[in-house]
Amino acid sequence: MTSLDIDPSEILVRYNVKMEKAMTPEDAAAELYPKEELFRPIAEAIFEGEEDDVIEGLEAAIAAGKDPIALIDDALMVGMKVVTDLYDEGIIFLPNVMMSADAMLDGIEFCKGQSNEAPVSKGKVVCHVAEGDVHDIGKSIVAALLRANGYEVVDLGRDVPVDEVIEAVKAENPIMLTGTALMTTTMYAFKAVNDRLLEAGLKVPFACGGGAVNQDFVATYDLGVYGEEAADAPKMADKIVAGASISALKEEFHKH
Amino acid sequence: MAINRYTKMAYGSADDMIFGKSKFPVKAGLDLEIGGGYTSPEVNYAPRPEAGASKEKLVKEYQRITTDIMNRMVQVGFPSVVLETEHVEQMTNNPTWGGEVAHAQKEIMEEFHDEYGIKCALRHTPGDIREDRDFLGLRGDKFNVLMESFEEVAANGADLLSVESMGGKEVFDYAILRNDVPGMLYAIGCLGTMDMDFLWQEIASVAKKHNVVAAGDTDCSEANTAMFIGGGLLDKNLAHTLAIIARAISAPRSLAAYEAGAVGPGKDCGYENTVIKAITGMPMTQEGKTSTCAHSDVMGNLVMQCCDLWSNESVEYHAEFGGTSVQCWSESLGYDCALMNTALATGQEKTLRDLFTLSDKYRDPQGYVLAYDNAYRVGEAIVKDGNDIYLRAKNAAIKSVEIMEEGAAGKLDLTRFEMGALTDAKAALEALTDDQDTFMSDCMAKYKEEVKVFLPENYGL
Numbered sequence: 001m002t003s004l005d006i007d008p009s010e011i012l013v014r015y016n017v018k019m020e021k022a023m024t025p026e027d028a029a030a031e032l033y034p035k036e037e038l039f040r041p042i043a044e045a046i047f048e049g050e051e052d053d054v055i056e057g058l059e060a061a062i063a064a065g066k067d068p069i070a071l072i073d074d075a076l077m078v079g080m081k082v083v084t085d086l087y088d089e090g091i092i093f094l095p096n097v098m099m100s101a102d103a104m105l106d107g108i109e110f111c112k113g114q115s116n117e118a119p120v121s122k123g124k125v126v127c128h129v130a131e132g133d134v135h136d137i138g139k140s141i142v143a144a145l146l147r148a149n150g151y152e153v154v155d156l157g158r159d160v161p162v163d164e165v166i167e168a169v170k171a172e173n174p175i176m177l178t179g180t181a182l183m184t185t186t187m188y189a190f191k192a193v194n195d196r197l198l199e200a201g202l203k204v205p206f207a208c209g210g211g212a213v214n215q216d217f218v219a220t221y222d223l224g225v226y227g228e229e230a231a232d233a234p235k236m237a238d239k240i241v242a243g244a245s246i247s248a249l250k251e252e253f254h255k256h
Numbered sequence: 257m258a259i260n261r262y263t264k265m266a267y268g269s270a271d272d273m274i275f276g277k278s279k280f281p282v283k284a285g286l287d288l289e290i291g292g293g294y295t296s297p298e299v300n301y302a303p304r305p306e307a308g309a310s311k312e313k314l315v316k317e318y319q320r321i322t323t324d325i326m327n328r329m330v331q332v333g334f335p336s337v338v339l340e341t342e343h344v345e346q347m348t349n350n351p352t353w354g355g356e357v358a359h360a361q362k363e364i365m366e367e368f369h370d371e372y373g374i375k376c377a378l379r380h381t382p383g384d385i386r387e388d389r390d391f392l393g394l395r396g397d398k399f400n401v402l403m404e405s406f407e408e409v410a411a412n413g414a415d416l417l418s419v420e421s422m423g424g425k426e427v428f429d430y431a432i433l434r435n436d437v438p439g440m441l442y443a444i445g446c447l448g449t450m451d452m453d454f455l456w457q458e459i460a461s462v463a464k465k466h467n468v469v470a471a472g473d474t475d476c477s478e479a480n481t482a483m484f485i486g487g488g489l490l491d492k493n494l495a496h497t498l499a500i501i502a503r504a505i506s507a508p509r510s511l512a513a514y515e516a517g518a519v520g521p522g523k524d525c526g527y528e529n530t531v532i533k534a535i536t537g538m539p540m541t542q543e544g545k546t547s548t549c550a551h552s553d554v555m556g557n558l559v560m561q562c563c564d565l566w567s568n569e570s571v572e573y574h575a576e577f578g579g580t581s582v583q584c585w586s587e588s589l590g591y592d593c594a595l596m597n598t599a600l601a602t603g604q605e606k607t608l609r610d611l612f613t614l615s616d617k618y619r620d621p622q623g624y625v626l627a628y629d630n631a632y633r634v635g636e637a638i639v640k641d642g643n644d645i646y647l648r649a650k651n652a653a654i655k656s657v658e659i660m661e662e663g664a665a666g667k668l669d670l671t672r673f674e675m676g677a678l679t680d681a682k683a684a685l686e687a688l689t690d691d692q693d694t695f696m697s698d699c700m701a702k703y704k705e706e707v708k709v710f711l712p713e714n715y716g717l
Contacts, residue, residue: 004610008618008667016489017669024672087492093673094485094493095435102434132345134387137429137481144433159389184572185308185344212572217305 025092032082034075038064042071043079046107049099054107058114068114076107080148088231094141101148121152123175123241125233126168129158130181130189138180138210141230146178149234162192169202175240177204177223178233182211194221205246207236215256225249257457257464257517263642266537270632273530273562274605275596279537282520284469285377285415286369288336290521291539291564295596297589298338298379298524298541298565299325301582302572308346311353315360321573321582322361326368326376328583334590336375338416338541338565339365340524348382348405355408362413379471380414381523382406384422392426394451394714403458410466417463418523420476423451423715424509428478428502430707432485432494435677437501437653437684442699444478444505445649446692450715452512460517472538473513474526475506483527483622488552495677496554497660497670500622504656507531508638508648514538524567527559530628531652534635539564546588549581555623558616561609562628566592621670621678624663625656633659646692650685657682 021028033043038061045053054076061075062068083100086092112119127143129136136158143153154172156164169177177197181187190208197204208218209227218226223246227233232253239249266279278291288296307317322339329337339361347354358380365376382405386398393399406417424447431439452473463470474480479502486499507528514520520538522529524547529540540563545556547569553559560566568585578584599608609628616623624630637655641647660678664670670678689695700717703710 004607004614006614006618011615012619014489014619014669014671016671016674019490020671020673090490090492092492093435093495093677095433098433099435134385134389137433137485140429141433157389159387183344184302184305185346188305188308191305212302212570 021091023091025086025096028086028091029082032085034078038066039075039078042075042107043082046076046079046100046103047082049096049103051103051106054103055110058107058110062114068111069117069119072108072111072119076104076111077150080104084145084148084234097148098144101144105147122150123237124152124154124172125176125178125237126154126156126165126172126174127178128156128160128165128168130179130186131159131161132189133181133183133186134158135182135211136180138230139178142178142180142233145230145234146237149237151234151237162189162196165193166196166200169197169204170200174204176207176237178207180208180210181213184212187213187217190218190224191221194223197223203246205236205240205249207233215254219250219254222246225253227253228255257460259453259457259515261515261642262511262535263639265535265632265635265639267534267632270534270629271606273534273628273632274609275560275563276600276605278520278533278539278564280519280539282469282471282539285338286365286375288338288375288377290338294336294600295563295593296336296338296375296565297334297586297593298340298567299582299586299589300340300342300524300567300570302342302570303344304573308344311350311356314344314347314353315356317573318357319360319364322364324580324583325586326364326374328579328586329374329590330368330372332587332590334374334594337586337590338377338379340379340381340567342381342570343383343405345383345385348385349401351401351404351408354380354382354405355412358409358414359412377415378413379416379418380409381418381420382409384419384477386422391709391711392422392714394423395454395716403462406459406462410462410468414468416469416471416521417459418471419455419459419473420523420525421451421455421473422477423455424448425477426709427703427707428481430703432482432498432502435498435680437498437681438688438699439703440502441505441646441649441653441688442695442703444475444502444509446646446696446699447715448475448478448509449512449645449649452509453516454716456513456516456518463517470513470518472518472520472522472526473510474523475509475528476523476525479503479506479528480525483553484551486622488554489620495674497621497674497678498681500625500660501653501656501681503528503622504625504634504652505649507634507652508645511535511638521565524565524569527553527555527622527626530559530562530626530631531635531638533562534628534632535639541565541567543567543569546585546592549585554620555616555626557612558623558627560592560596560612566596618667618669621660621663621668621674624668625659630659644692646695647690650688653681654685657685
């Protein structure tokens with residue numbers, strides 16, 4: 001820069017600096033951890049995203065007589081809720097959620113391996129990337145956030161043919177289907193999925209989002225609910241579990 | 257074509273860089289000279305969703321788009337324009353479709369050139385389709401289809417060839433969501449560059465064969481993903497300090513296209529292009545404030561600082577009050593270019609450049625590092641070890657950290673979270689070896705284990 005400079009405070013506002021919470025993430029998390037002494041280290045390990053410490057905490061709890069399957073709800077999900085709540089409040093970032101979700105899923109697998117019982121999820125969600133589209137980071141984030149919130153995810157992957165989506169919905173009977181796409185022409189597959197689901201009498205909410213996908217397009221098909229951001233997916237699922245209809249979901253999540 | 261690494265800067269100082277002028281201008285298309293003393297709009301568009309249903313519908317859609325843009329350029333009196341057709345997947349997967357679209361577009365552009373003398377060129381950007389459902393397939397059958405697509409568009413009217421390549425993305429997607437800076441370095445700097453070396457030698461050969469221009473790549477699939485996930489000031493999906501580290505590492509990756517024979521103009525969404533222009537002296541397209549139809553960023557004016565073509569990124573073709581969407585956005589681009597060209601004609605270009613830069617330099621760490629003076633320093637860090645694809649990417653990352661720390665000590669405000677992410681990234685970078693072989697073998701072992709879709713054979717490993 002040769003000659004010019006400015007006082008930036010007169011030109012722009014760093015709202016993120018201005019709005020930053022006084023509390024550190026660690027302080028905020030400490031207020032939310034469970035009080036039970038066997039559960040707290042597990043929740044802390046999930047917050048830190050430390051898989052080994054999660055397993056260590058679970059082993060200690062099981063050795064003390066706790067039921068492995070009950071630990072999923074009582075310790076792992078409680079720890080994960082600390083993480084997702086702080087993410088929703090804007091106190092921690094998405095990578096923290098992803099690392100915590102990895103640790104939680106390792107913990108769930110460990111608990112399942114310690115018991116003959118099967119855990120009960122909040123509900124099943126089928127996720128996919130539109131046919132013709134291989135961009136799947138958005139779908140991976142959606143799937144991780146759903147799992148982090150206690151949902152069972154059937155991940156069909158990317159570039160998924162319409163037929164396969166329909167078959168998966170028939171076979172899995174999910175509470176919700178999600179679709180992501182990056183390009184305008186690939187998102188047209190969502191309309192085909194919608195029409196085929198309706199033909200088959202499957203009125204499952206179909207949450208769509210990503211790249212070029214917009215609310216106007218999604219609103220044109222009956223089952224479509226537009227999700228502006230990945231974090232909307234678990235919120236939609238929660239609403240569905242609570243009994244929300246597709247029109248109620250559109251009312252709430254169609255923001256524009 | 258051979259690989260010729262850059263080990264020195266094209267420009268003697270950052271201040272020598274300006275919009276509309278590059279050290280090595282590129283002649284393309286119908287009388288156009290890119291970087292030859294003026295800027296031109298580069299208009300980019302996407303067909304409506306239903307247009308992908310058949311080849312006929314797609315060709316018709318692109319004919320409408322092309323006619324609309326050329327008409328508006330002439331109606332408002334702009335002297336030059338570039339059209340960029342970023343392929344929808346149907347066009348690249350069926351190479352003759354892309355060829356027919358290019359042919360139809362070029363016919364229309366030639367008519368306008370013949371009648372009005374408007375300088376113009378057509379860029380085609382086939383999609384990087386080198387993926388199967390489960391894995392990247394960078395060197396398999398899909399690669400052959402991609403190269404057929406380049407052949408078809410080059411033979412049928414495309415003047416500039418580009419792609420947004422995917423090499424390294426499988427590891428990057430995993431790493432970026434876990435604040436894993438070494439993983440980002442491995443994915444973008446090493447795997448990405450190795451794929452670029454492979455891919456761009458082939459594209460440069462096609463361009464040479466058809467006497468068209470190999471115009472460059474962008475790290476859209478990785479650095480732009482980081483920027484997109486980073487979002488605005490209040491979003492909490494990724495610290496912007498990490499997003500700009502990914503961007504700094506993307507510069508040596510995109511540079512590899514030029515080392516394999518590309519000559520510019522680099523692709524619009526390559527926000528790393530200021531660094532690359534400083535190293536290569538070749539012209540660049542950029543996008544910013546006039547691409548808000550496609551996405552938001554925090555450096556809309558700054559990124560105009562050294563552009564040669566000015567793009568809107570992409571807009572879906574549809575009606576607006578002011579005409580069709582492509583007409584509205586091309587007109588906006590045209591006025592932006594008219595202002596830059598007026599500055600050039602009146603000798604005020606450095607003042608305007610500095611105003612563009614200063615309006616966003618302190619808005620965000622991304623703009624701060626990409627301000628042309630700092631971008632030049634990132635370039636110097638890259639060429640210092642230009643022959644070592646690992647070290648030069650590491651140097652770029654470390655330099656961006658250093659620049660942000662300087663900024664934070666001055667007028668660049670960072671949040672505690674951004675500073676925390678920066679501190680963690682710096683520690684991770686400082687802990688890394690200087691030896692490429694050690695880094696590569698350590699990463700190979702780690703990411704083969706952790707990233708199930710990572711296939712080393714995609715990179716000849």
